[in-house]
Amino acid sequence: MATTRAEETPTRREQILATAADLFAARGFHGVSVADLGAACGISGPALYKHFASKDAVLAEMLVTISERLLDVGRTRVARADDADAALRGLVDWHVEFALHHRALIIVQDRDWESLPADARERVRSLQREYVDLWAAQLRLLHDGLDLTAARAMAHAAFGLINSTPRTGSLPDPSLHDLLIEMALRALLPPA
Amino acid sequence: MATTRAEETPTRREQILATAADLFAARGFHGVSVADLGAACGISGPALYKHFASKDAVLAEMLVTISERLLDVGRTRVARADDADAALRGLVDWHVEFALHHRALIIVQDRDWESLPADARERVRSLQREYVDLWAAQLRLLHDGLDLTAARAMAHAAFGLINSTPRTGSLPDPSLHDLLIEMALRALLPPA
DNA sequence: CGCGCAGGTTAACGATCGCTAACCTGGGGG
DNA sequence: CCCCCAGGTTAGCGATCGTTAACCTGCGCG
Numbered sequence: 001m002a003t004t005r006a007e008e009t010p011t012r013r014e015q016i017l018a019t020a021a022d023l024f025a026a027r028g029f030h031g032v033s034v035a036d037l038g039a040a041c042g043i044s045g046p047a048l049y050k051h052f053a054s055k056d057a058v059l060a061e062m063l064v065t066i067s068e069r070l071l072d073v074g075r076t077r078v079a080r081a082d083d084a085d086a087a088l089r090g091l092v093d094w095h096v097e098f099a100l101h102h103r104a105l106i107i108v109q110d111r112d113w114e115s116l117p118a119d120a121r122e123r124v125r126s127l128q129r130e131y132v133d134l135w136a137a138q139l140r141l142l143h144d145g146l147d148l149t150a151a152r153a154m155a156h157a158a159f160g161l162i163n164s165t166p167r168t169g170s171l172p173d174p175s176l177h178d179l180l181i182e183m184a185l186r187a188l189l190p191p192a
Numbered sequence: 193m194a195t196t197r198a199e200e201t202p203t204r205r206e207q208i209l210a211t212a213a214d215l216f217a218a219r220g221f222h223g224v225s226v227a228d229l230g231a232a233c234g235i236s237g238p239a240l241y242k243h244f245a246s247k248d249a250v251l252a253e254m255l256v257t258i259s260e261r262l263l264d265v266g267r268t269r270v271a272r273a274d275d276a277d278a279a280l281r282g283l284v285d286w287h288v289e290f291a292l293h294h295r296a297l298i299i300v301q302d303r304d305w306e307s308l309p310a311d312a313r314e315r316v317r318s319l320q321r322e323y324v325d326l327w328a329a330q331l332r333l334l335h336d337g338l339d340l341t342a343a344r345a346m347a348h349a350a351f352g353l354i355n356s357t358p359r360t361g362s363l364p365d366p367s368l369h370d371l372l373i374e375m376a377l378r379a380l381l382p383p384a
Numbered sequence: 385c386g387c388g389c390a391g392g393t394t395a396a397c398g399a400t401c402g403c404t405a406a407c408c409t410g411g412g413g414g
Numbered sequence: 415c416c417c418c419c420a421g422g423t424t425a426g427c428g429a430t431c432g433t434t435a436a437c438c439t440g441c442g443c444g
Contacts, residue, residue: 012421028306030222033401043422046403050421055402110359111303114220150371153363157375160356161349167302168348171341179342183349187379204391225431235392238433242391247432 013051016041020058025104025166029059029112060120063113066105067127070098074134084141085189091135092184095162099180100173103166110163132156143190158184205243208233212250217296217358221251221304252312255305258297259319262290266326276333277381283327284376287354291372292365295358302355324348335382350376 019040023032034055038044052058077090099106113124135158136151143151162180171179211232215224226247230236244250269282291298305316327350328343335343354372363371 028220028222028304030220031306034403035401045424046405047422049403112220114223149363150367153357153360153368153371154375156356156360157353157372160359161353161379164348164352164355165345167352168345171345175342176345179345180349183346183379186383187353187375191378226433227431237394238435239392241433 012041016048016051016058017062021062021102021104021108024059024062024112025107029108029115056115056117056120059108059112060116062105063109063116063124064120064127066102066109067124067131070095071127071131071134073098074131078134078138084138088135088138088142088188089185091138092158092162092181092188095159096177096180096184099162099165100177106163106166132159139188142188154188158188161187204233208240208243208250209254213254213294213296213300216251216254216304217299221300221307248307248309248312251300251304252308254297255301255308255316256312256319258294258301259316259323262287263319263323263326265290266323270326270330276330280327280330280334280380281377283330284350284354284373284380287351288369288372288376291354291357292369298355299358324351331380334380346380350380353379 016037020032020037023037023040034048035045037055037058038046038048041048048055048058052061073094074091077094078087081087081090113121116124132152132155135155136148139151139154140146140148146154161184165176165180168176208229212224212229215229215232226240227237229247229250230238230240233240240247240250244253265286266283269286270279273279273282305313308316324344324347327347328340331343331346332338332340338346353376357368357372360368
């Protein structure tokens with residue numbers, strides 16, 4: 001037990017998580033064996049179990065971490081905003097930025113979350129629900145008489161719009177960034 | 193070989209395809225064994241091979257069929273429209289209707305298409321590309337100076353918005369239908 | 385009437401996968 | 415100086431899966 005600060009960069013763990021994100025995104029959680037994952041990290045096969053309790057645990061840590069981060073930053077963006085309009089713009093901006101910088105994670109999150117062990121799945125679902133409600137609350141401030149269920153559906157639709165990006169290839173990132181923000185805001189804001 | 197019209201309802205095949213769509217949507221292609229699929233059809237295990245050459249072939253027929261149908265109806269909607277605005281509204285309407293009536297297929301299509309055998313995957317990709325370009329062409333008529341790449345990205349984003357629905361639960365279908373059409377059109381049409 | 389075949393059955397094989405066991409090794413702290 | 419353990423290795427087990435093989439059966443047609 002070194003005196004280094006708690007949770008100091010254990011590079012191997014992080015390398016495994018990053019590599020796993022890419023592989024899972026490319027071939028699906030079930031399409032990647034632990035041997036594949038190990039090989040892609042320069043080690044091989046069962047050496048993974050020195051860092052994670054199971055293959056599921058890799059997925060779990062990956063998805064729980066990003067769900068927490070999405071919610072956490074989302075909350076600070078809302079807290080920092082002056083009104084609902086600014087809050088929503090902050091949320092859209094954050095989500096687009098995240099999706100463009102972590103395409104692999106976005107793919108894995110909404111393709112493979114059902115492969116999570118039960119407890120992690122429940123945790124992720126709970127975090128996502130809070131994140132959705134963070135958006136929904138702002139939407140209800142902006143649209144008169146919008147009920148919670150419809151607001152949640154709007155938030156989901158906006159996530160779908162923004163998260164669709166990783167699938168698409170060619171458009172360069174800055175243009176895509178602007179395009180997504182424009183489209184999302186038009187879809188979410190009441191017509192002027 | 194009966195004298196019934198070619199491809200008259202071979203109920204078993206269709207039952208298998210419909211059941212497979214639901215199971216694949218719920219647990220993922222790799223999460224459903226042929227034994228599971230057989231059992232859900234009232235038969236068991238290898239009896240499937242009397243109707244399909246392989247498990248992959250079930251997925252392939254499912255996804256090729258819906259890709260063809262999406263493109264086919266999309267084209268007639270465009271042909272039937274008087275101008276680009278009407279064409280785009282027709283496309284949005286058709287896609288929303290399809291997504292709401294075939295939620296399972298939508299989920300499988302964009303989660304499990306990578307599990308397709310190479311030839312079917314190429315066919316599906318080609319059909320999807322044509323479908324995207326059908327949308328993109330209308331978008332370019334509506335937005336001055338929009339290049340093809342950006343138009344394709346817009347179409348992808350709209351698909352993401354509309355296809356996000358199956359994931360969401362509670363909102364009753366008619367409200368969801370209207371909500372999605374409104375949001376998609378606001379995102380896609382140039383600001384008035 | 386008989387017979388063929390569509391459409392089932394169960395048994396079993398080979399591959400693959402997640403994971404465990406048992407063993408090795410080198411470098412840093414007591 | 416020695417020893418301990420973090421972090422690797424290879425071998426192999428047990429389960430599961432897709433698929434094939436071999437066999438059965440009842441219905442429709444000649």
